Amino acid sequence: MVKLNSRIPDGPLAEKWSNYKSNQNLVNPANKRKLDVIVIGTGLAGASAAASLAEMGFKVKSFCYQDSPRRAHSIAAQGGINAAKNYQNDGDSIYRLFYDTIKGGDYRSREANVYRLAEVSNEIIDQCVAQGVPFAREYGGTLDNRSFGGALVSRTxxxxxxxxxxxxxxxxxxxxxxxxxxxxxxxxxxxxxxLVMVDGKARGIIGRDVITGKLERFSAHAVVLASGGYGNVFFLSTMAMGANASAAWQCYKKGALFGNPCFVQIHPTCIPVHGEAQSKLTLMSESLRNDGRIWVPKKKEDAEGLQKGTLRGGDIPEEDRDYYLERRYPAFGNLVPRDVASRAAKERCDAGYGVNSTGLAVFLDFKDAIERLGKDVIEAKYGNLFQMYEKITDHNPYKVPMMIYPAIHYSMGGIWVDYELHSTIPGLFATGESNFSDHGANRLGASALMQGLADGYFVLPYTIQNYLADEINTPRFKTDIPEFEEAEKEVREQLEKLMAIRGTMSVDTLHKKLGKIMWDGVGMARNKEGLLKAREEIRKLKEVFWFDLKIPGKIDDLNGELQKASRLADFIELGELMAMDALIREESCGGHFREEYQTEEGEALRDDKNMTFVAAWEYKGEDKDPALHKENLDFKYIEVKQRNYK
Amino acid sequence: MNLKLKIWRQKDPNTRGKFVNYRLRDISADSSFLEMLDVLNEELISKGEEPVVYDHDCREGICGACGLYINGRPHGPDSLITVCQLHMRKFKDGDTIVIEPWRARAFPIIRDLMVNRNAFDALIQEGGYVSVNTGSAPDANAILVKKEHADLSMDAAACIGCGACVAACKNASAMLFVGAKISQLALLPQGKIESNRRVMDMVAKMDELGFGNCTNTGACEAECPKGITLTNIARLNREYYKATF
Amino acid sequence: MSSIFTSSLGKKLLMSLAGIFLIIFLLVHMGINLLIVIFDDPMVYNKAAHIMSTNILIKIFEIILFGGFLLHMIYALILQIQNWVARPNRYNKANYSNTSFFSKFMIHTALITLVFLVIHMMDFYLKAKFGHAAEVIVDGKAYHDFASEIIDKFKMLPFVIFYIAAFVFLGFHLVHGFQSAFKTLGMDHKKYTPVVQFLAIIYSTIIVGGFSFIPVYIYFL
Structure with a gap:
């Protein structure tokens, strides 16, 4: 029986991390050379962890599925990175960043972790500047900052x-x-x-060479996951095409608990889906909402005209436009948080007011801003975004209103870890987006980069030593032991099973089906009935997958379809777990909105009495329901409040 | 729209490749180029044939994984974009589209349109960094950087390592790639300290890897999806002379 | 230091320095040639040519000049071969990128120039050196009568055409070579690079025009 222990150090909040660092076990330099660490993934968390561990003297083996570590999807983050430097002298502090992050996460994250995150945020900026990251500067040569959603200070x-x-x-x-x-x-x-386990500890991995298709064995004293998020379970998302949950999922199946799988973030300003062949969604920066006004038509017939293409946005007179965010949230208007804006768009489109041929888009209009500020000002502010939009859609946003729709963007859930980023498997650590993270039920803008680098540069390289200090007597071992044999056999059998299906449906066809089920049932707004139905449909899809999948090519060769099929097999199982997690979370919080739990005005309604916990799921075997463990969240330093953006 | 595709197919680095013709019907003009290839691959799979292999990942023009030589131009007939940002409306109904892989000795073909660009990683490993260990950095504002220099540095740092510069260059030279990294770091006080060693090592590695030599033709600049300019090659030259003499 | 002779950037530096040297030489050469049409007296040219072939300083300069040519050619050849090797398999579809046009044909224009140069040397320079040219005596001193020889040659249409064509190709070579040399030297500037590019065209036009003017003038005289 797994027992969850978050291992939060003693002492006052602000001293926990320094206390921990003063008292943890360390590994001496001579021994570091004898210890191997495997790092999976080369995004912000993986690359920074690998570099820092290697600088300390550990021997690191670093893995990525891309052709180069530089291609990891952290690269696509646009906006910025938060830190509590208070360079702008606007009253920022570590506590304030901590507070904003907990509040933004709708009070579903761990105080001690988040405080540590805020604490090391400053060191990240120092480190990155020293590395030669060309941050924006003021004319005096100091660093520039911008402001971002969910904060009253400029700290980005x-x-x-x-x-x-x-x-x-x-x-x-x-x-x-x-x-x-x-x-x-x-x-x-x-x-x-x-994941290869020896005597109950994570001791290595089985890798598959993408080019040759050969399975290879790698041993180490510890394994660090930095494999990113699982947004691609929805097929269409802002994630990279190759981003997958398989590394984390293998660990889950070996006994690592999976935390809060239902917490995914939906970004309100993405370019809408254009058709069946669409493979991915492109994000437009959130900053557009500063000057753009979001609307749909008031009249159904106008919306139908737009959907048929007989009307254009500009044809609809001002009095027939419904600026629904300004109507519903007069105080925050178009600048409500991501989850609120996303749900409001979905609500209007579901009611039949969508403005493009698929009926799944709303207008983001800059007409007023251009009239008020002039085209030049708007161009200076958003020129590159407007250009990107035009390249993709062929519409000129200076002339016609932009069309946007929400899309899956980030997953707050992931491998459950304690304060040391240690999973429930000894020797297996999880960092960055791959762990269940410090973002609770919703992540603030510019905080993902902060968390990835905090974990990789400043947290894991310390905390992993507390574990490795006990491993100094474990010599490097060969991979010809039965445990590796067995793990490799499992993989080979799984791959052979996939190749042997010889059905009729391609991986993408099935993946799109999964995406549709997830988006409809486990997407922006969820309810019990829909979740049960989704779970049922996912199970059916799983049967279809294992019966009717078609993979061309050979098993021991470069085979992109086999690669995708293997990932999809895991996504299907993860999708089911997400539905189950969403079912038991009988409240609305952050990115998780249950229609049964809303205020009279249609706002999210948390249940702090019964639901202030992390849901950590334990794998119990094929075709068995996973077991739920709860880690209660204790708020000692922060007052839990209802979010209000009216 | 209906299209005729002429795609380079090659089993492995040692097998001779050849062009294979395909026809596609009813492609939406709003599709991206890679989505068009997805449609082709779905058709191939349904026929039991092996799909066309090419690198791609983020599909928003920043990871640098995709790179196809389309009708004589790296990243196709548009400027300042990668293949994944290219849309089919740039083509006409009935067009023949010729798709080739990047061709350079330093980028051997793996299969079809997929090439090995590890040479770029090898170049960065040779000195494309500032030697600073985690935790040893001073306060960020202790290092002041002129705004103009920070901006120029950022211009150079925008490189996504896709290899279009090498693919476009008639000499398969990597000097724009190397010049961009040298420039980014040489423009910042943090990077100046080891700038001599960096440029000597990176240039030596570049030669060793079998890239060609720059003739200031400017094809790299014309095809760079991030608009990195020849100025960076001139700065590479200056940095090199500074380190040499 | 030694990497100057072996590294790609070093070789390019030497090539561009030699190139700039040759660019200056061409101007001097053209100046002397123009004497033939500027002055009615052919002896002005003959005397200048005499100084050019006998003065000790000029002789030293000549050696340097040959060195410059050789350096420019040898390194061009090495770099060109490396460039070909760098792309063993050509593209099927020719490059369509928007680039400076003449830069693509540097090796071709160079080879045409080289052919011209070889003929020029055999026809003119060696004769001057080893004394097969006609002589004229002025003030008791013997001079090669290059002027008359040139004037004779330029009365032949095929020779005029060949001569001008060679310079047009050299001009193409210079348009790119002039500004490329500056870039290779690391000189690049938002304001001045366009000036250099403009100068490259002016310079190339002057060289082609200046050298071509002579045969045209003589032919139609």
Whole structure:
């Protein structure tokens, strides 16, 4: 029986992390050389962890499925990274960043973790600047900041609209330096297919070489997951095409608990779906909502005209436009948080007021802003975004209103970890988006980069030593032991099983079906009936998958379809777990909105009395229901309040 | 729209490749180029044939994974975009589209349109970084950077490592890629300290990897999806002379 | 330091330096040639040519000039071969990128220039050196009568056409070579690079025009 212990250090909130660092076990330099650590993934969390561990002297094996570690999807983050530097002298502090993050997460995250995150945020900026990340500057040479949703201060550091790229390249370069020094062995195009356990501890992985299709064994004293989020369970998301949950899912199946799987974030301003062939959704920066006004027609017949293409947005007179966010939330208007804006758009489209041919889009109109500020000002502010929009849609947003729709963007849930980022499997750690994270039920803008780098640069390299200090007497071991044999066999059998189906449906066809089920049943607004139905449909889909899947090519060869099929097999199972988790969470909080639990005005209604816990799921075997464990969240330093944006 | 595709198919690095013709019907003009290829691959799979292999990941123009040589231009007939951002409305109904992989000795073909760009990683490993260990950094505002330099540095840092510069260059030169990284770091005080060693090592590695030599033709600049300019190659030259003499 | 002779950037530096040297030389050469049409007296040119072939400083300069040519050619050849090797398999579809047009044909224009140069050397320079040219005596001193020889040659239409064509190709080479040399030297500037590019066109036009003017003038005289 698993017992959850978050292992939060004693002492006052502000001293927990320094107390921990003063008292943890460390590994001496001579022993570090004898210890191997496997890091899965090379995004912000993975690359920064690999680089930092290697700098300390550990021997690191770093894996990514892409052709180069620099391609990890952290690279796509646009806006910025938060830190409590208070460079703008606007009253920011570690406590304030901590408070905003807990509140933004709708009081479903762990106080001690979030405080530590806020604490190390400042060191991240120092580190990145020293690495040569070209952050935006003031004329005096100091760092510039911008403000972001959910905060009253300017604490976001940025490098144009490519902050994620620049931070990732900083970490990638730090990692490259260690590769050159021989402290990191880099394995690009090598995907993790299984976790190897020896005597109850994580001791290695089975990888599959993407090019040759060969299975390979890798041993280590500890395994660190930095494999990102699982948004692609919805098929259409802002995630990279290859982003997957399989590494985390293998760990779950080996006994690591999975925390809050139903918490996914939906971003309100993405470019709408254009048709069946659509493969991915593109995000438009949230900053657009500062000047754009969101609306749909008031009259049904106008909406129908737009859907048929007989009307254009500009044809609809001002009095027939419904600026529904301004109507519903007069105080915050178009600047309500992501989850609120997303749900409101879905509500209007579900009611039949969608404005494009699929009926799944709303207008984001800059007409008033252009009239008020002039085209030049708007161009200076959003020029690159407008250009990107036009490239994709062929519509000129200076002339016709933009069309937007919400899309899956980030997963707050993930592998359950304690204060040390240690999962319930000894020797298995999880960082960045792959763990159930510090974001509770909803993540604030510019906080994902902060968390990934906090984990990788400043938290894991310390906390992992507390575990490795007890491993110094474990010599490097060969991979020809039965445990590796067995783990490899499991993978081979699974792959052979997939290849042997020889049905008629392609992986993407089935993945799109899963995406539809998830979006309809486990998407922006959920209810008991819909969740039960979704779960049923996912089970049926699983049967279809294992009966009617078609994969061309060979097993021991470069085979993209087999690769995708293997990931989809895991997504299907994860999808079911998400539905179950959403079912038991009988409240609305953050990205999780249960229609049964809302206020009279249609706002999210939390149940702090019964639901202030982390849902951690334990795998119990094929075709068995997983077991639910609850980690109660204790708020000692913060007053739990209802969010209000009216 | 209906299209005729002429796609390079090659089993592995050692097998001779050839063009194979395909026909596609009813492609939406709003589809992206890669979505068009998805449709082709779905058709191939349904016929039991092996899909066309190519690299792609983020599909929003930032990861640098995708890269196809389309009708004589890396990333196709539009500027300042990657293939994944290219849309089918840039083509006409009935067009023949010729799709080739990046071709360079330093980028060997793996299969079909997928090439090995590890050479770029090897170049960065040779010195494309600032040697600073985690935890040893001073306060961020202790290092002041002129705004103009920060902006120029960011211009260079925007490189996504897709390899279009090498693919476009008639000499398969990597000098825009190397020049961009050298420039980014040379423009910042943090990077200046080891700038001499960096440029010598990276240039030596670039030569060793078998890239060609720059003739200031400007194809790289014309095809770079991030608009990185030849100025960075000039700065690479300056940095090199500074380190040499 | 030694990497100057072996590294890609070093070789390019040497090539561009030699190129700039040759660019200056071409101007001098053109100046002397123009003497033939500027002055009615052919002896002005003959005397200048005499100084060019006998003065000790000029002789030293000549060696440097040959060195410059050789350096420019040898490194061009090495770099070009490396460039070909860098792409063993060509594209099927020719590159369609928007680039400077003349830069694509540097090796071709260079080879045409080289052919011209070889003929020029055999026809003119060697004769001057080893004394097969006609002589004229002025003030008791013997001079090669290059002027008359040139004037004779330029009365032949095929020779005029060949001569001008060679310079047009050299001009193409110079349009790109001039500004490329500056870039290779690391000189690049938002304001001045367009100026250099403009100068490259002016310079190339002057060289082609200046050298071509002579045969045209003589032919129609």
């Amino acid at each position: 550091f940025y490098a144009r609209g490519q902050t994620g790229q620049q931070l990732l390249l900083g970490a990638y370069q730090a990692q490259a330096r260690q590769v050159k020094k021989g402290n990191i062995e880099m394995y690009p195009r090598m995907e993790m297919y299984n």
